[in-house]
Amino acid sequence: MRLDTVDQEYMYSGHVGCPGCGAAIAMRFFLKAIGKRTIMVIPACCWSVIAGPYPQSTLKIPVLHTAFETGGAVATGVRAALDIKGDSETTVVTWAGDGGTFDIGFQALSGAVERNENFLYVCYDNEAYMNTGVQRSSSTPYGAWTTTTPGQEWKRLRKKNIVEALCAHRIPYAATASIAFPEDLVQKAKKAKAMTGSRFIHIFSSCPTGWRMPSEMSVKIARMAVQTNIFPLYEVEEGLRYTINYTPKGYLVNEYFRLQGRFKHLTEGDLASIQEMVNEDWELLRRKAGEYSS
């Protein structure tokens, strides 16, 4: 793999992310694309811990640790302060988990992007509240075990489509990305950086601990999510113009589910209905992208 920005490193070793942490990989790639002139706002999430306890820091850029629900609001404030100082070079980034984005931070995020605040919001999505012990979020997928959807009480509701919710705000740019596709991720981050207004990137970041899977499978599983259409790679401009960035291989979802302990209770029948949901979502996406199937 060749990435022209690959040699720049904005992260230090010695962080306390779990072995194989997809969120750590997501940050590493993202910063290579976004560069040093960045101020990052991190509401409560695993990354609050990974970024290091004061006075240590894992990141080579300034970070503001903020309250769980304030990602959109704090970034608005930082941007305003920089504007007042006449600094248009620095990019303001909010880096939040799925809990902080889909759930508790949604109001602040929706408010900020409705105002088209000039910042980039990244949600690294590990599909539950991992930092506090794997509680379900509205990003947790259908079928998953979490500590709040245990045993036979596994989650029987679908994952919220956050990109759609953002598109409803008609923001300049919204995209999905994956730690298994670094070139795509870096290219999208660079593109977003070059734009103004509210931009949103949704990065699929596997979590070996919360997903009950071997740490070495972290990237492989993220790749499978894309290959199976469970997590398609696409981008949307102005909330309207859809582009699908990866033509899937048409793999079936079973393999993806089989490798993760959080899904081990699912029956063949459950998997068949999940396959149907995935197919349905994919068809919907294709229609939005103007690729009609016969």
Added chain:
Amino acid sequence: MTLRQTAVNCPPLIIPCSRFTTESNKTGSWRFLRPRYENKTAPCSSACPAGEDIPRIEMLVAQGLFKEAWETVLMENPFPGVCGRVCYHPCEQVCNRREFDEPVAIRTVERFLADTATRNGLQPDIKRLNAKQQKIAIVGSGPSGLALAYFLARLGYESEIFEAMPEPGGVLRWGLPTYRLPVAILKADIARILELGVHIHCNKTITPRFLDEVTGHYDAVFLGCGHSHSLPLKIPGEDLDGVEDGLRFLQKLRQGKEVVLNGTAAVIGGGNTAIDVARSAARLGAKPLVIYRRRQQDMPAFDDEVTMALEEGAEIWELRTPVKIAAVEKDYVLTLQQMEVIGEDARGRARIRVQLNKTEEISVQHLFVAIGASSAEQWYKPPPKKSSTMRLSNCSILPRSQGPTVVFGGDLVADIKSVVHAIASGKQAAMALDNLFQNGFDAIRAGIEPNLVGDGPSLSMENYLGWPRTQSSRSVVHHEDLNTDYFRFAPRIIQPRLLREERLRSFAEIDLKIGTILGIREAERCFNCGICNQCDNCRLFCPEIAVVRDDTTQNRRINYDYCKGCGLCVVECPRSAMTLEEECLCNRY
């Protein structure tokens, strides 16, 4: 005053950026699994009797490093021009890419390298060890004898070759037709061997007395005399005038004799000789008819050759065996006994028996017999099992209380009679003799064993000489060890060939040269199983930034201060050039 001016006069905006990094946390102490770089063995290399380092050769070609790639071939095989054309490529049969789309055209790339080296007049840098005292006599200049001379020269030994024919090469010179192996190609490969200081005496037939006469002159004698005695049919009429021996016929052609054929030329047999006779006959004007007692799929001839013979108009009559030959006017009337299949042996070959009362007659204008060959003289045969002979996979060694040690090699001892097995034989004999001279007879097996490539029995000279390949582990990479997410489908090169009509007009080489772009493209298809080709995935994906560049040959190392042992690098290595193992408690701090 504008809002902006007010702000400028305010105290500066302070964004805290910590000055202390997390690097003081040595998170490597969390680790209970340990990744490391470990090159392994590709299945193709292990299946190549010459043990060529195929994934490295393909990698170097893909990088445009043709001389280095060619030298990597020469490290294990002195005959890239020959093997790039006529090797039966067992490597391709087991290529991991076979399970993905189609195997890499390894032989085509080898030929591309040989052609490129010739075109550019490349001179290889062949590393050699210091000169040794012992001297070896080699009887026969077929591929086994020449390969032995080559490998001995590299190990520092002097050798002399004695050849009965006027030119060296054995079957390569006097058997294989030029449409498969042009003489210039053979000569170029042989010239490179002779340049190492190998002496060759042509037109010199060796007799058994030689073994005793040379005591004191030579420390060992290698017999690589090949199988030149054609087996008889043992049926009435076989001695009729004009019933020709296939091997002699091919030899006649290679000696430049003019031959014209017409009508039907029947060829009895199913080996390489039979097929080459049939194809030669087609070029000389006859319609070839190959008569074989088992099924076509059981023929010992290499599959590609059979396919091309069919393309060139040969007909194959399977499950028939001749029982009588009669001369009727200028023709031969062949009585053929029909055979039937009654089962299969362990190797999948048909077991057959005579079908009672089912015979047929056929009239043909020419008749060639090519049902196999054995050694021409009794003394070429290795002594029976029970003797003091040491039987290795590709040669047998007979220690003698008086006179030089005798080594039997090449076709004389081979289960599969092929050029590359003859080369393997020469290599094994060279290693065996080196061990014999330096450490004694009993040290031979132990001295050879560490140089097996993968599961064996192929041997690596590079390894024997202690050069970089020594660092590869012998475990063989299988398809399931690869991360094929990193590979894309790509069709295998189609070997350009003369048209059927063009082929039949002459003995010109059939397979045409391929250009640089196609050569590189084919080499790029190789997965490089088991060897690091610097794709950098391990460094790129590491969540701990614990893979760092350095100036070792690996170009990177794992920083165990921070590696938590997640194992992700090992899974994301597309080609299984990394290994994850349990951390030894002694490494923890």
